[in-house]
Amino acid sequence: MRIRLLARMHLGTMAVLSVLTLSACLLVAGLPRATQGSYDEALRRALNAAPAAQTDLTVTVESHGQGEDLRERAQFDTRERLWREITPAGLRPLTTGAGHMSAKTSLTPVTGTGGGMYVNLSWLSDADRRVDWVGGRAPGAPATTRYEGETIPVFEVGIVEEALPEMGLRLGQTIMLGENDYAAVKIVGVFRAKDPGDRAWSHDADLLHVIQQKPPGGKDHVNHITTLMSDAGLTALSGEGRNLSYRWILPLDPRAAGALDVPDLRAAVAEFARVVGLQTTGSPYHVETALPKLLGDFLAALSTAQTVMYLVLGGLLAVGLGVIVLAVQLLADKLDHPLTLARARGGSLPQVAGTAAALAALAVLPAALLGYAVSFLVPGPALPIVHAGPALVVVVAVGFAAVRTGLAHRTPLHGSRGDVATARPSARRITLEVLVVGLALAGAYLLRARGLSASGGQDPFLLVVPIALTVAAALITLRCYPYPLRLLVRLASRGRAAVPFLGLTRAARARSGSLLPVLILLPALGVSVFAAVVSDGIATTQRTASWQQVGAPIRVTAESEIPAEAIERVRRLAGVEQVVLAQTGRVQVGYGAEQAEAIAVDVAQWRRLLDGAPVALPPLSDGALVSPELRGRGTFEIGWQSRVKLATRGVVASVPGFFTEGKFLVVPIGVQIRPAVNTLLIAGDVPLPELARLVPAAVVTSQESALRAIQDDPLTSTVRWTLLIVTAALAAYALIAVVLSLVIGAAERARAVSFLRTLGLSERQAQRLTVLEILPMILVTALVGLGLGLVLPAALGPGVDLSSYAGDLPVGEYSLDLFLPSALTAGLAAVALLGAYAHTAISRRRSLGAVLRVGDLS
Structure with missing residues (x-):
């Protein structure tokens, strides 16, 4: 058979078959690469968005006595080398960055406050590159002093700048710590973070900010602050008599993460935790990380994405193969007459079928190779389907051409009745x-x-x-x-x-x-x-979700009351069409310990502002709209600025922009004696930076x-x-x-x-x-x-x-x-x-x- 002559005679059909093969191979090889590349990017973005305290691997151990104390940096370094040596191979590419180590006390009360104030001690291995001293000097070696007939250590410490006024402390002050095992701290320096946005600070947020906690059964919040001491302070820091823990942080580099590696990463984290636990010589070592949960949440979202992709890409591949088969059938129909003559003149069935297969291969093979090669211009990893898809297209096209021709020309001078x-x-x-x-x-x-x-x-x-x-x-x-x-x-x-x-x-x-x-x-x-x-x-x-998250075209929220002057400036701003005032806060339900989130707002104005939006609220003129957890109470009383009795006027599953679960209620803003407005709901075309400038302490978001x-x-x-x-x-x-x-x-x-x-x-x-x-x-x-x-x-x-x-x-x-x-x-x-x-x-x-x-x- 003269393959080239037949190809020239049916050049148009061959060209159609080539174009269809090229497009199918490009889609079946390129789309999986693009989707997998986006999966990798989504994983990296999810890990980057999470606090480092959740993604990093933190090995921690508590010291309960002098035999378990670490008194010098070299002891920390030895253990860090051990943790890196036993890190599973699957985790090593993600934990190549420089980590840091720390020693911290917790719940260290200030003497005489009855647990009303806590000042903790800490040491950071990389404090020199993470903080600037803006007052006093860097801490030095500890000293000793006599207190109630005992010799106790005096630690030189630094404290974050913002904690001085909030905690009522001052530079140069000496504070006594403990209720029975005493120690003293002398504030010799004030520091400020060089880069407050550094991810590593999520492990040590207690150094940068005053932490307010409410003890069980207590009514008032208690302030906690963690101070910073020098390397020399380790020599006097002991877990005997106080809560002392040591940490080694192995930071995770999200740039090295890939979606295909997620199952292995979860297994590697579990293996790392198991191996770390085997290194225990005194108190047990633990691995603290939320990485498995983050990876599990990502896998749940990825599984859905993959399911949708499998469905549509599988349908695309099936349809593409079907159209290619149609084009091969068209080519076979055009070859029917010359192949019939060849069969009648003594041509064998393999020769006839081979001719059709060769012509199909001549059309599809170069196009498949070209589509496969062009797909590598698409960013993303090469999955097995990237290689198997074009090969499947070629096999189906050539195989169909051979089989169909062989079946049609089983006997010379074949014929069929069309009626x-x-x-x-x-x-x-x-x-x-x-x-x-x-x-x-x-x-x-x-x-x-x-x-x-x-x-x-x-x-x-x-x-x-x-x-x-x-x-x-x-x-x-x-x-x-x-x-x-x-x-x-x-x-x-x-x-x-x-x-x-x-x-x-x-x-x-x-x-x-x-x-x-x-x-x-x-x-x-x-x-x-x-x-x-x-x-x-x-x-x-x-x-709908964007409206549910914001609750208005633009929302301005602040922790404290927004001044009336700032509200007037917002009203006069060009582009503002409507401003709805609201107050949010936590209220007491009844006279017991039950509490609920509340928003006081003019519901009628808010409903007008939401006109045309996919979310809404039922009308409310008096009483309260309550969450499902508060239903069935009839008339009940709340304590906010004053005691107010409210009748239940309806049940709402969520409040757009504010509450989606738990106990919450919506009340008219008129029930407040003097509303302390901390939220503005705005309609209009207004630049968000301009609103942020007018209300500096507020957070501005838009739908x-x-x-x-x-x-x-x-x-x-x-x-x-x-x-x-x-x-x-x-x-x-x-x-x-x-x-x-x-x-x-x-x-x-x-x-x-x-x-x-x-x-x-x-x-x-x-x-x-x-x-x-x-x-x-x-x-x-x-x-x-x-x-x-x-x-x-x-x-x-x-x-x-x-x-x-x-x-x-x-x-x-x-x-x-x-x-x-x-x-x-x-x-x-x-x-x-x-x-x-x-x-x-x-x-x-x-x-x-x-x-x-x-x-x-x-």
Whole structure:
């Protein structure tokens, strides 16, 4: 066989097959790289956003006596080298940064305060590079003094600048610590953090800020501050008589983390904790980290993203392969005549099949290699599917060409009857198809009933059910499609016009083999509609979540009261349309210890401000709206600025911008004797920095910024962009499938139309006949695909939790937006109509005599 000659003769078909292969390989290799790259970026961003105290590995041990005390830096260094040596290999790339060590006391009371004030002692191994001394001097070696007949240590310490006024301390002051085992601290220096935003400070926030804690059963908050001492202070610091702990922090570098490594990282952290525990010589060593929980939360969100990606990318791959198979079938049909002659002249079956396979390989192999190579321009790791996807495309295309040609040319001078009605399916086949449909429906019901598997990871059941539903829809369409058409045929047969009868009859008598190419539309439309519906559901829920987080177009909140002058300046600011005043705080419910969060606001004004927003509150003129935890109390009393009796006027599950769970209530702002406004709800187009300038002590947020923060999450943007790309690709493949199905049946259709034209069929009638033959199947398939795409989100709802991409709100109510499905259906119908008119125009150029001679020969 002259492969090159055949390739030149069918260059157009070869080019179409190459372009389809290139696009399919690029999508199947590029999209997984992009999605996995976004998963990695999402993991790194999540770890960066978490405090270092949660992500880092902290080895800690308590000292209970002099035998367990560490008195010099060298002892800390020795143990740090040990921790790094026993770090599992999976964690070492993430813990290469320089860590730090510390020694701290906790709950060290100031003598004579009865537990009303605590001043703790601490040593940081890297204090010299983390603090600047802005007053006094750096601490030196400890001294001793006599107190109540005992010699006690006197530690020189430094204290953070802001703690002096808050704690009532001063530079040069000496403070006695302890209630029985005494020690003294002399404040010799005042420090300030060189970089307060350094992640390492999350381990030592007690050095930078006064910590207020409320002891159990106490009414007032107690202040705690931790001071800083020198290396020499370790020589006198002992765990005997006070709470002393040592820490070694191994910082985690999120830049080295990858989403594929998450399961191994969790196992490595557990192994590290186990090995550290084995090093115990006195008090046990522990590993403190929230890294497993962070990784678990990420895996939960990632699992959902992967499920959605598997569904849409799997559908894209299946549809792409189907369209490529259609193009191979078109090439095989064009090769049918020369291969038949070659077979009749003595060509062997392997030669004939090999020729078709070689031509297919000549078209798809270079295109697949090019698509595979271009995919490496997409940032992201190379997953197995990146290599296997293009190879699968090549194998399917070449294999189908060889198998189809071999089956068609099993015997020389093969022939077939085109006027034989389709055989009835066997009872075994019908039973099998009914079983598939029943299993698909049962699987969808069970998925909704049981939800996801609790074992974690991907639930195979979730991936099988959509495939089963698609196959079931295809089988039902194949079997049921002819029956309504036959009814239309009977109606058309009563009329005098022949074109409707002939067109619908040919459509109803189409064999399964001619219907299968068009059924590629079903998964294409089903998956694209599913992707569009899910994407729209995510977008809608994201907007709702942003309003739920902020509660107004713009919200200004402060811990203390906002001055009236600042409120007036905000009202006069250009662009401000409405300002609603509110006061938030914690109130006493009844006369016991029960407390609840409360907001006092003019609900009527707030409702006007939320007009048109996806969140709302019921009206309230008096009384209170309460949370479900406070329901059923009737009239109750609260203590805020004064004692107020309130009647329950309604129950609300959440208050937009403020409360989503727990005990809370909404009251009219008029119940306050003098409202201490600490919250402003603003409508209008106002620059946020300008508001922050007018109210310096407040935090300014907006609904638009909250929405951007939700949408900019890497996982969220990846899911939405992938859904958009897949929707566009599937729409293109659906249109290509229609075109290819028209071209594949063009020769047979042209022969039938030409014969009918010899009997007096006009050109316009020929066009209508072709449209009636093609359009019903396309419309039926489009409607079934539309229904499948709309059913899939509801069927998979319990198994696909998309709340991670919608501000933690569940995405469950998918709106029925028929714009995209209608556009796809209209586009497919338009392509079918254009194909029908093009087919008629081409058929008009044929010589009817030539057609008759060909028909006579057959």
